[in-house]
Amino acid sequence: MMTREAALATMTRRFPLVAERVRRVWGLRLPRHVAVFAALAASDGDALAEIGLSPWGVTDYFRDGGLDLRGRDGLDERLHARFRCDPAEFVTVMGGDSDGLHFGLWFDDPAELPTVIAHNYARDSAETWASPAPSLLGVLRERVDRFLGDYGDEEDEAARVAALTGALDWFASADEEALRQDGPPRWGSEPRSFLAVSLLPVLPPDSGDPQAADSGARLHAFQHDPVQAAEWIARAHRDLAAGMPALALAVGGELHWLDSDDHRQAGLDLLVGAYRALGRDAFAEIASLHAACRDLRSVEVLTARG
Template identity: 75%
Template structure:
């Protein structure tokens, strides 16, 4: 296992190369705190695994030889660790302990750093919710604190996470420095709303009304009431054509999550139209690639030659 000093130095040196890869292929900006998490995994991976957590997704590029990986069978690398219901704004960076739990950087606007970290249980309800922690290390700390609140009275269980707590303490200063160096994106403190199945991305003023309070009833209509579903889709199209893409983004997201054959193309068209109207073309490209490959048997896409 790499020492903590060496791990932090190595991952800090790798960060510009990985960030360039993400910018070139995804069109997205990588925050520096991801490199600190990669260092934690390199030096204290065993302790991290005690919580069922490991690097995954774009953090795989930080591994030894990670930038030499390619997409298996010629697949687009943006498909790596992208589950069926993941929104385009969600880019996986870490796996969790059960039910397909994975954590992702959430990019409201591709021109900005990610505003939050989100989580999704892909093999459960596959809904996407925001974490309250601003860095991956702090998400791990939240998981440790949650574990201790449940099992901390058991000495043996509490001792299991002591090495990870020690490691988190050691890396805390580097994590804070990374956060300061990046500075928060201008959207970070904006109030956020939620659809029935996911957080709603932050949109510029004048983008229209996503009608989040009606999200649950829309989901019911899309599944049970074809006439009402058609009305919602038509209204989203009208607003999009009028230069207000918020409802198109909301309805498109709901249809993406439901993944019903009858509405699949309409949902994609609304999402792409909304992203292009917002100038968020990188998200439109991710959504397009994902839509073409949602039936992959495995989201493990990155491989090295010979594997």
């Protein structure tokens, strides 16, 4: 393990190189607070492991030799740590220790910095939800507070997170500075819609209505009512053709989550069409790539062997 000072200096130095890799490969902008999280993990990884978390995903590029990693068996790097139901807007940066828990940067728009941190239990029901914390260290603080709320009265259990609390306190000023340098995300204060299975990206006001309140009814139709399902898909296509991609994005996201043979291609067509209409081509490419490779036996894609 590095000292905290050395880890912060090292990860700050690596950040521009990692950010360029993410920009070139993913077409996305990496926030500076990810480097602060990588520094904490490199110096206080054992403390982080006490709550079952570890860096994973694009944070693997911060490891020693991380920029030499390539996709195994010729696989695209964007598949690394991308579980079957992950939305294209979700890019994994941290893993958990139960039920496929993983945390990701949520990008509303690939041209902008991510807006929130999201999480997903991939081996449970795999819905994707957002945290109110603006950074990965903020998410860690939430997890520690939750742990203490559950076990804080037990002296031995509370002692388990004391080292991580100390690390969070030490890195707090660096985290705040990273957020200050990046500035508030463009879409951070905009109202957001939620589906029954995920948050929706924030959309321009002329994008139409995602009809989020009907998400649960749509999911039921996609599973049990082929006639109603076909009508929802047709309605989404009509809106998309009229230049209003919001419903197509919502319906496509629901079908992606359901992953049913009956509607898999329809869901992909709606997602790709909506992303293209919004000018969010990086997401269209991720969605298409993911659809072609959703049956991977392992999402551990980055390897030193190439």
